[in-house]
């Protein structure tokens with residue numbers, strides 16, 4: 001691992017800085033923090049101007065990560081890299097950014113922004129030079145035994161350059177003997193948890209999905225070449241053709257001899273992330289065999305069927321619950337209208353006006369439409385409630401705008417446990433549904449009624465039960481060590 005040379009002291013400092021930046025309070029264990037990512041990945045093989053196509057694909061996947069972006073290309077037996085902090089169009093601004101990324105193969109990555117924790121070292125793709133040559137990797141998910149593996153590797157002399165879990169995989173791969181493919185399979189058999197990976201050596205692209213299949217990874221064709229991405233919305237933008245999803249546990253090698261698959265040992269059950277369908281993926285994507293938009297509409301219809309309300313109008317918390325609110329309104333025979341307008345042009349604001357404005361954070365993001373709300377009994381459809389603080393503020397805004405009653409309907413069952421598989425959530429004590437009954441949540445949020453879909457409702461709508469539901473029922477499909485519990489926040493629930 002020639003490029004990953006950094007002193008242990010520096011490394012400890014980087015971990016501490018990362019922990020601080022991620023908002024870990026002193027009472028929490030912030031030693032050896034491995035940040036969790038919810039990210040987007042893309043890979044291209046034999047596609048002219050691969051870096052530009054990767055850029056466009058990452059642009060389409062921007063919702064999966066706004067902290068950093070990066071692309072690595074392969075050209076004349078060497079890997080070329082550019083990555084940086086910020087949005088895709090902030091990192092790649094000019095033609096010259098692509099001139100340093102020649103070649104017909106590329107991988108790219110966008111990383112989720114946690115609560116301010118930013119570090120160029122942790123941005124991806126990670127690139128190494130080791131005894132087999134050069135290798136780059138981009139990862140979506142969370143390796144739950146990374147900390148344990150990292151400690152073992154450090155005990156035997158490994159020096160880490162980043163604090164991301166993905167680097168553990170690279171160390172394992174570098175140490176394994178045998179040919180590259182066998183060494184990779186052996187390394188992937190040791191790591192546990194969620195990984196949808198794209199990798200690139202000088203002459204091949206590798207796609208890998210964990211046996212539980214937590215995160216999506218889709219394979220497509222682009223001209224004479226191949227493309228893979230976290231979601232199909234990336235294919236639409238570049239004109240690629242959907243071929244199929246990478247199977248859970250499948251490792252696909254693509255090189256000049258074509259495409260071939262090998263498989264990891266299967267998991268006892270598949271555990272596709274239900275929250276990808278509920279919230280995280282773009283509605284115009286097709287993942288886990290479903291149209292995300294259609295599923296969200298059906299979830300809204302199911303909510304109307306199971307939890308009707310005497311109301312005058314149905315509104316959504318834009319944008320992620322728009323489709324479900326439409327489904328609810330259609331099924332309930334109520335009008336759908338826009339009761340909240342979301343500003344699309346803000347990032348995060350750290351400057352509050354001198355004069356304290358109540359609910360400033362929610363206000364700057366959502367503005368109520370008084371003409372929709374005044375004097376009305378409103379059904380407010382949302383995708384999920386995590387800490388409950390944003391819901392409370394939104395309800396206050398709606399009531400202040402004149403709504404007579406607010407009936408909240410949520411497509412995600414009560415979120416009672418943190419995710420360990422790659423979606424940032426607060427610690428368990430901060431989850432409102434873990435601490436309060438639905439009746440108490442109703443009072444805390446300030447609504448006239450509050451209802452959720454059940455896990456069984458979700459299975460009924462998606463048509464199967466090969467899903468992870470750990471955040472909704474605490475049944476974690478892959479064991480994790482206590483030390484891998486990482487506290488972080490979802491941006492939408494600030």
Ligand code: SF4
Nearest residue numbers: 273275419468470471
């Ligand atoms: S715990 Fe929830 S968010 Fe995490 S993978 Fe499972 S379903 Fe998805």
